[in-house]
Amino acid sequence: xxxxxxYEQHVKIDLHIHSTASDGSLSPLxxxxxxxDLNLGxxxxxxxxxxxxxxxxxxxxxxxxxxxxxxxxxxxxxxxSFSFSGSMHILGYAVRLDDSDLIHTLDLLQSSRKNRNPQIxxxxxxxxxxxxxxxxLNEAGENGQVGRPHIAQVMIKNGFxxxxxxxxxxxxGVGKPAYVDKYRIDSNQVIEIIRGAGGLPVLAHPVLLQLxxxxxxxxxxxxxxxxxxxxxxxxxxxHTPEQIAYYAKLADRHDLLVTGGTDFHGSLxxxxxxxxxxxNLHIPYELYEKLIRANS
Ligand code: AMP
Ligand code: ZN
Ligand code: FE
Ligand code: FE
Numbered sequence: 001x002x003x004x005x006x007y008e009q010h011v012k013i014d015l016h017i018h019s020t021a022s023d024g025s026l027s028p029l030x031x032x033x034x035x036x037d038l039n040l041g042x043x044x045x046x047x048x049x050x051x052x053x054x055x056x057x058x059x060x061x062x063x064x065x066x067x068x069x070x071x072x073x074x075x076x077x078x079x080x081s082f083s084f085s086g087s088m089h090i091l092g093y094a095v096r097l098d099d100s101d102l103i104h105t106l107d108l109l110q111s112s113r114k115n116r117n118p119q120i121x122x123x124x125x126x127x128x129x130x131x132x133x134x135x136x137l138n139e140a141g142e143n144g145q146v147g148r149p150h151i152a153q154v155m156i157k158n159g160f161x162x163x164x165x166x167x168x169x170x171x172x173g174v175g176k177p178a179y180v181d182k183y184r185i186d187s188n189q190v191i192e193i194i195r196g197a198g199g200l201p202v203l204a205h206p207v208l209l210q211l212x213x214x215x216x217x218x219x220x221x222x223x224x225x226x227x228x229x230x231x232x233x234x235x236x237x238x239h240t241p242e243q244i245a246y247y248a249k250l251a252d253r254h255d256l257l258v259t260g261g262t263d264f265h266g267s268l269x270x271x272x273x274x275x276x277x278x279x280n281l282h283i284p285y286e287l288y289e290k291l292i293r294a295n296s
Pocket of ligand 1: 048146148168
């Protein structure tokens, strides 16, 4: 096997970034500029249920020092016979932005968000938390996909909670009083749609599945791989060094690519910095190269 160059080992990448097209606070152009200023080697914009962030970044022009992958993050229903308390997110990398099946699926997910947000707001209002749909839409900005972090932001502005975390912990998180389940597509369908658009489906942040046993995770990974999964997001701010080592081992054992990203959301996730997460994440450039090679 070829030895990675100095550049491939020392330059950092960040393949999980949210923009104003979903629930990030920086526009795609601001993300490109920030990534360039941080000397990142490659990034991907992976908004929830939309490829508009990737589209806008390409239209704005990618700085010459930076490599860019199109991306999307889609919530998936677990395969039959699997159940877990956390949520399963699948990242799609290097998807063709004009793929009609992908566009159609994202349209569907976007309209289901439009139904879900007012339901969450109704529940909050019933609990005496005054938040209006208009305030939330304003918070999300024009054309942005609205999500719970925007609702949390309005709750802070209106003085009901002090932080986004508090809003999730007390009201918006799974099982909390204002939680409304999201419409999810089956995992095999999510994987097929990403592959159909020429992309690489990757299991995002395995720790957030909240699977109790490592054996259950391995079983899930085996099942997803049979469906066409191509990689695992091994590097992630919430993963401990032990988890990173374990997920890397799983990827190796199942012949899956390793990816990593910070899940940067700007001020909507204020503890997380682009490129470094909580300050100590180093996702080597060579992972980007392997991803590209796998997709060529
Ligand atoms: P939604 O798209 O409405 O389902 O919201 C998903 C977003 O909420 C993701 O960007 C997560 O980062 C964020 N999120 C989910 N759970 C929590 C939590 N417990 N605390 C803070 N943010 C969260
Ligand atoms: Zn998000
Ligand atoms: Fe996610
Ligand atoms: Fe994310």
